[in-house]
Every structure is written in C-alpha cells, then in structure tokens.
Amino acid sequence: xxxxxxxxxxxxxxxxxxxxxxxxxxxxxxxxxxxxxxxxxxxxxxxxxxxxxxxxxxxxxxxxxxxxxxxxxxxxxxxxxxxxxxxxxxxxxxxxxxxxxxxxxxxxxxxxxxxxxxxxxxxxxxxxxxxxxxxxxxxxxxxxxxxxxxxxxxxxxxxxxxxxxxxxxxxxxxxxxxxxxxxxxxxxxxxxxxxxxxxxxxxxxxxxxxxxxxxxxxxxxxxxxxxxxxxxxxxxxxxxxxxxxxxxxxxxxxxxxxxxxxxxxxxxxxxxxxxxxxxxxxxxxxxxxxxxxxxxxxxxxxxxxxxxxxxxxxxxxxxxxxxxxxxxxxxxxxxxxxxxxxxxxxxxxxxxxxxxxxxxxxxxxxxxxxxxxxxxxxxxxxxxxxxxxxxxxxxxxxxxxxxxxxxxxxxxx
Amino acid sequence: xxxxxxxxxxxxxxxxxxxxxxxxxxxxxxxxxxxxxxxxxxxxxxxxxxxxxxxxxxxxxxxxxxxxxxxxxxxxxxxxxxxxxxxxxxxxxxxxxxxxxxxxxxxxxxxxxxxxxxxxxxxxxxxxxxxxxxxxxxxxxxxxxxxxxxxxxxxxxxxxxxxxxxxxxxxxxxxxxxxxxxxxxxxxxxxxxxxxxxxxxxxxxxxxxxxxxxxxxxxxxxxxxxxxxxxxxxxxxxxxxxxxxxxxxxxxxxxxxxxxxxxxxxxxxxxxxxxxxxxxxxxxxx
Ligand SMILES: Nc1nc2c(ncn2[C@@H]2O[C@H](COP(=O)(O)OP(=O)(O)OP(=O)(O)O)[C@@H](O)[C@H]2O)c(=O)[nH]1
Ligand SMILES: Nc1nc2c(ncn2[C@@H]2O[C@H](COP(=O)(O)OP(=O)(O)OP(=O)(O)O)[C@@H](O)[C@H]2O)c(=O)[nH]1
Ligand SMILES: [Mg+2]
Ligand SMILES: [Mg+2]
Ligand SMILES: [Zn+2]
Ligand SMILES: [Zn+2]
Ligand SMILES: [Zn+2]
Ligand SMILES: [Zn+2]
Numbered sequence: 001x002x003x004x005x006x007x008x009x010x011x012x013x014x015x016x017x018x019x020x021x022x023x024x025x026x027x028x029x030x031x032x033x034x035x036x037x038x039x040x041x042x043x044x045x046x047x048x049x050x051x052x053x054x055x056x057x058x059x060x061x062x063x064x065x066x067x068x069x070x071x072x073x074x075x076x077x078x079x080x081x082x083x084x085x086x087x088x089x090x091x092x093x094x095x096x097x098x099x100x101x102x103x104x105x106x107x108x109x110x111x112x113x114x115x116x117x118x119x120x121x122x123x124x125x126x127x128x129x130x131x132x133x134x135x136x137x138x139x140x141x142x143x144x145x146x147x148x149x150x151x152x153x154x155x156x157x158x159x160x161x162x163x164x165x166x167x168x169x170x171x172x173x174x175x176x177x178x179x180x181x182x183x184x185x186x187x188x189x190x191x192x193x194x195x196x197x198x199x200x201x202x203x204x205x206x207x208x209x210x211x212x213x214x215x216x217x218x219x220x221x222x223x224x225x226x227x228x229x230x231x232x233x234x235x236x237x238x239x240x241x242x243x244x245x246x247x248x249x250x251x252x253x254x255x256x257x258x259x260x261x262x263x264x265x266x267x268x269x270x271x272x273x274x275x276x277x278x279x280x281x282x283x284x285x286x287x288x289x290x291x292x293x294x295x296x297x298x299x300x301x302x303x304x305x306x307x308x309x310x311x312x313x314x315x316x317x318x319x320x321x322x323x324x325x326x327x328x329x330x331x332x333x334x335x336x337x338x339x340x341x342x343x344x345x346x347x348x349x350x351x352x353x354x355x356x357x358x359x360x361x362x363x364x365x366x367x368x369x370x371x372x373x374x375x376x377x378x379x380x381x382x383x384x385x386x387x388x389x390x391x392x393x394x395x396x397x398x399x400x401x402x403x404x405x406x407x408x409x410x411x412x413x
Numbered sequence: 414x415x416x417x418x419x420x421x422x423x424x425x426x427x428x429x430x431x432x433x434x435x436x437x438x439x440x441x442x443x444x445x446x447x448x449x450x451x452x453x454x455x456x457x458x459x460x461x462x463x464x465x466x467x468x469x470x471x472x473x474x475x476x477x478x479x480x481x482x483x484x485x486x487x488x489x490x491x492x493x494x495x496x497x498x499x500x501x502x503x504x505x506x507x508x509x510x511x512x513x514x515x516x517x518x519x520x521x522x523x524x525x526x527x528x529x530x531x532x533x534x535x536x537x538x539x540x541x542x543x544x545x546x547x548x549x550x551x552x553x554x555x556x557x558x559x560x561x562x563x564x565x566x567x568x569x570x571x572x573x574x575x576x577x578x579x580x581x582x583x584x585x586x587x588x589x590x591x592x593x594x595x596x597x598x599x600x601x602x603x604x605x606x607x608x609x610x611x612x613x614x615x616x617x618x619x620x621x622x623x624x625x626x627x628x629x630x631x632x633x634x635x636x637x638x639x640x641x642x643x644x645x646x647x648x649x650x651x652x653x654x655x656x657x658x659x660x661x662x663x664x665x666x667x668x669x670x671x672x673x674x675x676x677x678x679x680x681x682x683x684x685x686x687x688x689x690x691x692x693x694x695x696x697x698x699x
Contacts, residue, residue, distance in 0.1 A: 178440065180462045232460070233440070303438065303462045306455075327510065328529070331522050339465030339478045378510040381520035385548040 006121065053192040053210045054202040059151045061201055064144045071137035075130055083126045095122050155199035162198065162219060170245040173237055175230035176275055176290075179303035183231040184242060186223065188213050195231050197223060219243065238277050240288050248307040249406055250292040252299075252333050253314030254324025258352030258395065262314050263293050265399035275304075280407060287407055299336035306340040310406035311387075312348045314395075317376050327378045334386045347387035348402035349379070352395045367392035419481045422542045422558040425570050426471035430481045433467035477524040479546050483556035486694055487542070487574045488687075490561045492581030497617035497677060498561050499535040501581055502543070504677035506532060508684040509547060513636060522546050524556070535561075540568060547691060555691050565602075577690040578612040582664060584622050589661030593625070601663040611693045612670040613686035616654055619676035626653075632674050636682040647689060650674060650682070 056062060079093075086096040098118065166172070175182035185195045190211035199205070199217045206214045206221070216222040219242055228237040253259040260272065267276055276291045291312075292304055299305060311333060315326040337343045349367075357370055371380055371392070383390045393402045418427050431450035437457045447458055449467055457463040466475040479485075492498050508514050509521035523529045524544040531543045542558040560571055584590050591598055619632060626632045631649040654672035658664050671689055675682040 178461065299465075303465075305465075306462060331529075334522065335477065335479075335524060336465055339467075375511060377515045378520065381515055381518060382522065382548075385518075385520045385550055 052194045052196050052202060052207075053188075054194065054207040054215070055210070056201055057151065057203050057207070059147055060155065060204075061148060061152075064141070064148045067137065067140045067144045071133055071140070074133045074136075078126065078129050078133065082129070083122050095119065151204060152201075155201070155204045158199040158204065158218060165219075171242065172246060173228075173241045174246055174248065174290075174307055175233060175235060175237065177233050177235040178230060179307070181307075182233075182237070184228040184237055185231040185234070186215070186226045186228055188215060193229075193234075197226075238288065240279060244279065244286050244288040246288045246290060247309045247407060248290045248292070248304060249310055249312055249403065250294050250302070250305055250308050250333075251312045251314060252294045252329060253352075254316075254319065254326060254329040256323045257314050257316040257319065257326065257329075259293060259314045262312075262350060262352055262395050262399060263291060265395065266291070266403060280403070289403065289407070291403075299332055302336060303340070305333070305336050308337070308341075308345060310346045310348065311337075312350060312402050312406070313383075314350050314352055315379065316353045317351060317371060317374060317379075326376075327382065330379060330382050334382065337386075343386040344388050346389040346391070346406055347383055348391050348393060348406055349383060350393045350395050350402050354394060355396055357394055363394075363397065364392045367394060419476065419484050420487070420574050421469040421472060421474070421476060422480065422485065422487070422544060423474045424469060424472035425574055426469060428470060430484070432470055433476055433481060434470050434473075435463045435467055438462055438464055474527075475525055477544060479554065480524055480544050480556050480558070483546070483554060485544065485556035485558050486576035487558045487560065487571065488577045488579060488690060489567075489571060489575040490559060490579045490581060491564050491567060492617075493583060493586060494563050494565075496564075496581045496583040496586075498581045500677040501579075501615070501617055501675070501683065502559060502561060503532070503535050504680060504683045505687055506545070508680065509687075512680060512684065514684040514688065518549055520548050522548070538563070540571065547687075552695070555694060572608065575608065575610055576694060577610055578608050578667075579686050579690070580612055580614050582614065582616050582658075583618060584616050584661070585618065587658075587661040587663045589663070590622060603665055608667055609669065611690060612667045613690055614654070614658065614664070614666065614670050614672045615686045616658070616672070616674040617677065619674045619681060620679050623676075636685065647671070647685065650685070 080090060082093055083095045084090065084093040086092060086099060092100065173182055173184050174180065183195070185193050186197045187193050188209040188211060190209060190213060192209055192211065194207075194209070194215065197207070197215065197217055203215075203217050205217060207217055209215055215226065224242040225239075228239075228242060229235060230237060251259055251263055253262075263276065267278065272293065274293060276293070278289050278291070279286060280289050281287050290304075292302075294302060313326070313330060313333070316323065317326065319325055334343055337345075351367060351371075357366060368380060371377075380390075391402070391405050393405075419430050419433070420427050431448065433449050434446035435449050435452065435457065436446045437444040437459065438461055440461055441457060441459050444457070444459065446468065448470070451458065452463070455462065465478075467478060467481060468474060469476050490498050490502060506521060506523075509519055514521075522545060523532055524546060527541065528544045531539070531541050538561075540560060540562065542560050544556070544558050546554040546556045548554045560575075562568070562571065585594070585596075586599060588598055588601065623633065631646065631653055634646075636646075651672045654674045655666075658666070658672065671686075673682065673686045673689070675685065677683055
C-alpha cells in the first residue's frame with residue numbers, strides 16, 4: 001500500500017511541477033507585461049463610483065487583487081483536476097476517473113488497500129501542489145505588494161510635492177464667478193471632466209481617460225496647459241492660474257470719481273470689464289494681477305474683497321454734487337472688509353482729477369500732507385487706523401505706481 | 414472678544430456673537446439663514462462664500478461684525494426737547510471726522526447703512542441707534558450705539574442697556590439763567606430715571622451764555638485743539654460747570670458724573686463728553 005501511495009505521488013508530482021512552473025511563468029509574464037507594456041492591450045480596469053472618468057492604474061491596486069484571484073483559481077483548478085469526487089456537472093478529476101474505472105466501491109477485504117493507497121497518494125500530491133501554490137502566491141503577493149506600495153507612495157509623494165510647491169510659490173486658483181478659492185477641474189478632449197487630476201490610483205504621471213486619451217497628472221508634466229475650469233461652477237479659469245501666483249486688487253471708489261479713467265490709464269486699450277487680469281513681473285516674481293472695477297455703492301455682494309491682497313482706493317478729494325464722498329466709500333469698503341476678512345492689508349490711495357502735485361522727496365508724504373492741508377484728515381485717519389500700510393499716489397504721476405507698490409508689499413509680505 | 418454677549422442694538426435681544434445668523438450668497442438661491450457658528454472655514458452649509466453681514470436672530474436686522482465683536486456699548490443722549498441733542502451729535506461726529514479729535518489721530522466710522530442714513534437725517538425723532546466705531550492707530554476700536562431720546566419719553570429697555578449717558582442741558586431752561594435773562598420761570602421736572610452709569614452732564618448752547626463767565630474761565634477757552642482728552646483741563650471745566658449748575662438750580666446730579674459745557678454752533682469743546690465716556694468705558698473694560 002505504501003508503494004502504491006508512492007506511485008500515486010510520483011504520477012502527480014511531475015504534473016504538479018509542470019503546473020507550478022507554467023503558472024508562475026505565466027503570471028509573472030502578465031505582471032511584467034502590464035508594468036512595461038501598453039496597458040491598452042489589457043482589459044481596462046473600470047473606475048469606481050465617485051472617481052474621475054479614467055481607468056484605474058493596474059499597478060496601483062488591481063495587480064495585488066489579481067494575485068489573490070489567481071492563487072484561488074489555481075487551488076480550485078488543481079482540486080478539480082486531481083482529487084475532486086465525481087460530480088455530474090464537472091469533468092472528472094484524475095481520482096474520479098480511477099474511481100469509476102475500478103469500481104472501488106465494490107471491493108472489500110485486503111483488495112481495498114491498493115486503491116486506498118492510491119487515494120492517499122493523490123491527496124498527498126494535492127497537498128504538495130497546494131503548498132507550492134501557496135508558496136508562489138506568497139512570492140507573488142510580496143512582489144505585487146512591493147510594486148503597489150511603491151507606486152502608491154510615488155503618487156502620494158508627487159501629490160504632496162505639487163501641493164507644497166504651489167503653497168511655497170503662493171499659487172492659488174480663484175474662480176472669478178464664485179469669487180472664491182476653487183479647485184480646478186480639467187476637461188479631456190472628449191469632454192469628460194476630471195475633477196481630481198492629481199497623481200493617484202488612476203495614474204502617477206499620466207492617466208488614461210475612459211476615451212483612451214492620456215492626460216498629464218502633474219503641472220510639471222503639462223497639466224497647466226490643459227483647459228481648466230472651476231470645479232464648483234464650471235466657468236473657465238484663466239490659463240495661467242495654475243502656474244503664476246494670483247494677486248487680487250479691488251479698485252474701489254465712489255461713482256464718477258475717475259475709477260474707470262484710472263483703470264483705463266493702467267490697462268490702456270482694454271474693454272471695460274468687472275475684472276481685468278494682467279501678468280506682471282519677471283520669472284520668479286511673476287504675478288497674475290486681478291484688478292476689479294468696483295462700482296462703489298454697496299460692497300455687500302463683493303465676495304472678492306475676501307481675496308484682496310490689497311486695495312486701491314480712487315479718490316476725487318473734492319467730489320462735485322451727485323458724486324459720493326470718498327470717506328463714505330472708504331467706510332463702506334472697510335466695513336465690508338471687516339465683515340469678510342479684516343483690514344490687515346495694504347491700501348493705496350490714488351488721487352484723481354488733480355494735476356501732478358509739485359514737490360520733491362517722499363511723494364507719498366507730500367500727497368498725504370496735501371490731503372491734510374485740504375481738510376481730508378478724515379480720509380487719512382480712516383486709512384491709517386484700519387490698514388496695515390498706506391501709501392498715497394497721484395494718478396497723474398504714474399498710474400502703474402500703486403499697482404507696483406502693492407505688488408511689492410505683497411511679495412515681501 | 415467673541416463669546417461676549419452681544420446686545421442687539423435694534424431689539425436689545427441678548428445673544429452670543431456666534432448665534433447671529435448669516436445668509437447664503439446669490440448662488441445658493443433662497444436658502445434659509447444659518448447661525449454663524451455653523452460656518453465651516455468661512456463657507457456656508459453649501460460650501461460657498463456667504464454674504465458678509467450677520468443678522469440678529471430675533472429681529473432680522475444686520476448687526477455689523479465690528480459691533481458684535483467689540484462688543485458695542487449703548488450710549489444714551491437724553492435731554493429736554495429742543496435741548497440741542499441732534500445738533501450736538503452731528504457736531505461731535507464732525508469733530509471726530511475732521512475736527513479737533515481727528516487732529517489727535519482719531520477716526521470715526523458709522524457702521525451700517527442704517528446708521529449712515531440716521532446721520533444724514535438727524536432731524537427726524539426716532540429711537541433708531543447710530544452705530545459707530547472710534548479708532549486710533551494703537552488701541553482697540555471703541556464701538557458705540559448712540560441713541561437720541563427725549564427726556565420725557567425714554568424707553569426703559571434702552572435705558573437698562575445703557576453703558577453711558579450724555580445728558581444734554583439747555584441752559585436757557587434752568588431757573589437761574591431764566592431769571593438772569595428776565596424770562597418766565599418754568600416748572601422743573603426731576604429726571605424720571607435714576608442711572609448708575611457714567612453720566613456726562615453737558616450744558617449745550619454755550620455761545621448764548623458765554624458773556625456770563627470771567628475772562629480766565631475755562632469755558633471761554635476753545636478747548637484743547639488736537640490733544641484729545643486731557644484730564645486737568647477736563648477737571649477745570651467740570652468744577653466750573655458744576656458750580657454754575659448748583660447756582661442755576663433745577664438739575665439733580667447723578668452719582669457717577671462729569672460736567673461739560675459746549676457750543677455745537679461754534680464747535681467749542683464738542684467732542685469732550687464722548688472722549689470722557691470713551692476713556693471711562695476703556696477703563697472699565699477688562
Ligand atoms: N480733469 C480730470 N477729469 C477726470 C480725471 N479722471 C476722470 N475724470 C473725469 O471724471 C468723469 C468720471 O470718470 P470715470 O472714470 O468714468 O469715473 P468712474 O468712477 O468710473 O465712474 P462710474 O463708473 O460712473 O462710477 C469723466 O468725465 C472723466 O473724464 C482726471 O484725472 N482729471
Ligand atoms: N445758539 C445755539 N443754538 C443751538 C446749539 N445747539 C442747538 N441749537 C439750536 O437748538 C435748537 C434745537 O436743536 P436740536 O439739535 O434739534 O435739539 P434736539 O434736542 O435734537 O431736539 P428734539 O430732537 O426735537 O428733542 C435748534 O434750533 C438749534 O439750532 C448751540 O450750540 N448754540
Ligand atoms: Mg466706471
Ligand atoms: Mg433731535
Ligand atoms: Zn477623454
Ligand atoms: Zn466658480
Ligand atoms: Zn449656501
Ligand atoms: Zn435684534
């Protein structure tokens with residue numbers, strides 16, 4: 001009987017070895033092919049609910065699950081091929097075939113021994129195969145786990161790298177429609193919107209949109225040139241919003257104080273618009289400056305004041321009948337700022353409708369003195385009692401000066 | 414100081430600053446207002462930027478943030494009818510905006526459109542408060558709700574919340590002055606309220622009676638142009654006016670008081686009662 005068990009085992013062992021070698025080679029080959037080759041040759045891994053419309057990255061998760069599925073299937077297949085009892089629905093296993101042929105059921109006495117030995121051998125063989133499979137599985141699991149972890153860690157690292165770089169450079173995206181910070185969404189050529197285009201489970205450097213298009217997941221990688229829109233209201237974001245820090249400068253003033261004239265002098269040939277975006281500065285100090293032309297009766301809905309890095313107050317120091325007093329405008333602005341975010345920002349006071357003032361030395365002090373001499377101590381006090389820094393300008397001097405001063409104050413902040 | 418009780422200046426309901434209601438912006442359609450304490454990173458429950466203003470949960474009127482966070486104190490300006498209360502308030506605001514107080518570096522801000530409308534039309538009698546914050550470069554802003562009330566018709570709930578009183582006295586109604594000018598005597602009424610808060614007894618229309626004072630009198634001096642509140646000068650005026658009030662009669666003097674005399678018409682010493690009250694309120698603030 002012992003001899004027969006050895007026979008059973010010997011019959012099975014080569015089979016098991018061959019199965020083992022084939023399975024190991026095949027699964028490793030698939031893994032390598034996936035890692036190296038084009039993923040489009042594989043069946044796409046469907047994205048989950050709530051995820052962006054892109055395939056999941058095979059090596060960022062599905063690979064690991066495949067190892068489990070593969071080993072489970074291998075154990076099951078071996079069982080069915082070798083030792084499964086006869087079953088009408090399934091093709092007979094080796095054991096079952098023998099069972100039928102020899103009609104072991106009808107034997108008794110010492111005659112039952114050889115088949116029992118054979119059965120024991122089969123069982124032993126099956127156990128060995130299972131152990132081999134377990135070993136392969138463990139090997140694969142370690143391999144796949146390492147790869148998946150490495151991919152995930154790289155994605156996570158790159159995601160944080162991008163966040164930290166943006167923070168250090170002071171780059172934030174603000175939607176002009178919602179007038180608040182917005183998370184950019186990117187639209188693929190096929191029209192599908194990717195709300196979370198960052199390195200992750202759908203791709204480390206690039207991802208594959210459901211349409212098959214490859215999209216860059218990093219700004220370094222070309223993401224900044226994709227058309228971006230506000231993730232909340234879907235209105236388009238300016239093209240440079242992702243690569244240049246934004247500075248928001250509301251230009252406030254009462255009606256007919258020369259606000260539009262001042263903006264016109266700064267932006268020369270532009271059309272009137274509620275917000276103008278201009279790119280200023282060189283290389284690392286480049287800024288995307290947003291200038292808001294704010295008609296100044298109420299700032300109740302002016303949520304962009306909450307983003308303001310500084311304020312430009314356009315003042316006609318001697319308002320004619322029918323125009324708002326600049327003190328009233330300044331009060332309304334400071335009140336809205338106080339409601340939204342406080343007044344701890346710099347203020348540039350620009351005097352309009354006045355010829356360039358004579359005098360040398362500190363221009364700002366000269367203009368301040370001039371305002372005091374002309375009885376506008378209310379403006380000077382309100383400005384200095386609220387804002388962190390106040391500087392005075394005359395529009396006739398250089399319309400760019402207040403913008404540059406505020407940028408300087410913002411950069412050195 | 415968030416957490417301090419805010420007294421709504423319009424309906425005098427007491428609540429904490431984070432119970433004030435905020436409203437959603439235009440993008441949220443007509444969502445109901447929500448308490449300020451449910452703000453998440455300055456966003457409304459729909460994740461958008463809410464409107465800036467906060468409203469009282471009881472009366473629904475906007476309570477400026479500066480008033481809610483200071484928190485604001487009620488100052489009651491009382492006096493007989495025609496005593497010159499409105500004229501004084503208007504002149505005092507002007508003093509803080511462009512006059513002697515402004516030259517000392519102070520600035521005054523009317524808070525909210527309703528306060529600005531009230532200032533634009535002081536003539537109409539109303540219990541509508543005028544909210545204002547008075548700032549200097551260094552100190553925290555002092556936020557006040559100024560009520561103008563006629564002496565014979567003071568709503569007790571407003572008097573109960575008052576942190577300070579400015580009692581405007583028309584000298585031409587005092588018995589002593591009337592006999593001096595040969596006018597009919599007037600029956601005097603005792604003040605219908607006893608108050609235990611700092612009271613500025615303020616003689617108005619000083620220009621009408623200036624001739625009564627000697628040349629060395631502090632009431633002939635124009636005031637300290639640009640030096641703000643100076644205690645010694647203020648005490649000079651206090652003793653002088655107190656003596657005159659005692660001589661003219663007809664005024665019952667509250668316990669915690671300081672006397673002032675001013676002329677809104679000439680802009681003489683107009684800011685002084687408010688400056689004194691501010692220094693008193695600052696001193697009592699912990
Ligand atoms: N002399 C002179 N006139 C000016 C100057 N700036 C503006 N104006 C005149 O002031 C008027 C109003 O100027 P706008 O720039 O339209 O004023 P605004 O503040 O934009 O007015 P609204 O948009 O209506 O609120 C125009 O007739 C201008 O020609 C200036 O520096 N000097
Ligand atoms: N000469 C002089 N007249 C003044 C002065 N202040 C007020 N008046 C006059 O006193 C009158 C009453 O002034 P108001 O300020 O309206 O008095 P009020 O206390 O607000 O009056 P009611 O609101 O009606 O109770 C007006 O005719 C003013 O011109 C002052 O300092 N000097
Ligand atoms: Mg305009
Ligand atoms: Mg009045
Ligand atoms: Zn696509
Ligand atoms: Zn938006
Ligand atoms: Zn909302
Ligand atoms: Zn209320």
